[in-house]
Amino acid sequence: MHILSKSTYIKGLQCEKALYMYKKHPYLRDKLSIEQRAKFQRGTDVGVLAHEYFPGGVDMSPNFPSQFPKKVQETMENLSNPAVNVMYEAVFQYNDTLIMLDILVRDGDKWLAVEVKSSLRLSDTYYNDAALQYYVLHGCGVPLSDFKLMYLNADYVKDGAIAVKQLFKLESVMDYVVEREEFVAKNVERLKNVVTLPHSPVVNIGVQCNIPYPCDFQGHCWKHIPKNSYLFTTAMDDETLFQNYFNGANTNAKMLQQLDPDSEEAHQIEALETNSYYVDYKTLYSLAPQPKPRSVAFLNLLLHRPAVPEIDGTKPYEEMILAFALQGEHESAAIDSMPPTIQRRDDMAAEGYFVWDCFEDHTRWRESIPILIEKLSHYELIVCFTPQNLTTTLLRHEIIQNREVGYKVFNLFDVLQQAHFYHPALKRGLTLQRLTEALFPEAKLFEHSRIILEATSQDLIGYQQAKEDLIAENEMVAKTYQLFFK
Secondary structure, three states, rough: OOOOHHHHHHHHHHHHHHHEEEEEHHHHOOOOOOOHHHHHHHHHHHHHHHHHHHOOOOOOOOHHHHHHHHHHHHHHHOOOOOOOOOOEEHHHHHHHOEEEEEEEEEEOEEEEEEEEOOOOOHHHHHHHHHHHHHHHHHHOOOEEEEEEEEEEEEOOOOOOOOOOOHHEEEEEEEEHHHHHHHHHHHHHHHHHHHHHOOOOOOOOOHHHOOOOOOOOOOOOOOOOOOOOHHHHHHHHHHHHHHHHHOOOOOOOOHHOOOOOOOOHHHHHHHHHHHHOOEOOOOHHHHHHOOOOOEEEEHHHHHHEOOOOOOOOEEEEEOOOEEOOOOEEEOOOOOOOOHHHHHHOOOOHHHHHHHEEOOOHHHHHHHHHHHHHHHHOOOEEEEEEEEOOOOOHEEEHHHOOOOOHHHHHHHEEHHHHEEEEEEEEOOOOOOOOHHHHHOOOOOOOOHHHHHHHHHHOOOHHHHHHHHHHHHHHHHHHHHHHHHHHHH
């Protein structure tokens, strides 16, 4: 059996301890978020579509890990079989390192290696895993004419059936992977030794816990860190936090001795100690809408950005409006078309809800635009909570036709960030789910990614739940606004 794979090699480059834990104690991994699972599925779906770029191939994917040795043998046999010109998920093993190459194409008396990425651009990690794959292919004696990374073409516009040749771009990385072969060889030996250690290597927590990816063993490695440790603050960058921590300031009290009592970091530590929130009220109130609006709409847009465009005229990752929930002082509820569980909410008309969606037919998404234009025109202020620039989104879709009316958008996310809002529940970033935990602990919100998953599930129950969750999010936005600005 192999010791390393592409994923474990990349994990080991990030942190040796993470590699060891994954191989020896995988049960200690953190639970994958819905967003992470969705990313993995997206990569799989794009990879399968990429096969059409080189059609007619033989799928070498093993059904079970126990089939790896058999598939390695079959792959090597296919290299010399003139009837096989393309292989998908070709399995190779060299020096205890196993890879599954997305696409391998016969090119005369050599082979073209292709690795597929579901992104619009290439990152250092993609180059690193290509270098590992070349190392294994070269070690197995596979003669390569080239090694290319395939990724999505940001300029592709769907017009009819997906044109795979236009959807994807290819970039040769042959020079890079050849140059990195010695680097890879040294790291393979180092990481193999890590896996065979009698105990976990000693690696302090640090910036590598989140770069380039959040490590899935943080729950284990951080278990000795108090939940109210200043390492969970956000006023300083991670490098500075860890430098202070390992230079002796390993408690909140010691860290406070080094800080200006009126600094943002000191205020965040105080919030940790008291399990309360901190906000710079002077800044917060300076950002309050002036004059006080007579009518307010609370808007929650559900945007979908499919990697492979679904609708003619759209590009990879181009956003579409799948749904929106609107709550306002003057809004009359259109509840007749809502799911039964939502219709049972008798207070909806009184509170002024309006929900629109195109879950069952995404081609209808542009119908949302004139509806939003009409609805939002009745309000002086549009309140939302999103890390994205909602004004830009509304301008892009001509929902607000000029920048002069952009002042109507009041993004609570931006306002709270500028006012340095902090609560222990936020830890590694401000999200509506974490904000709800901080301000309204009796309420419960799910990951926003869950709503996207429900809305694209092709399941009526999922559609119904997505609408309810969308409304629940909007309610929290309204309650937060009222808490600070009413």
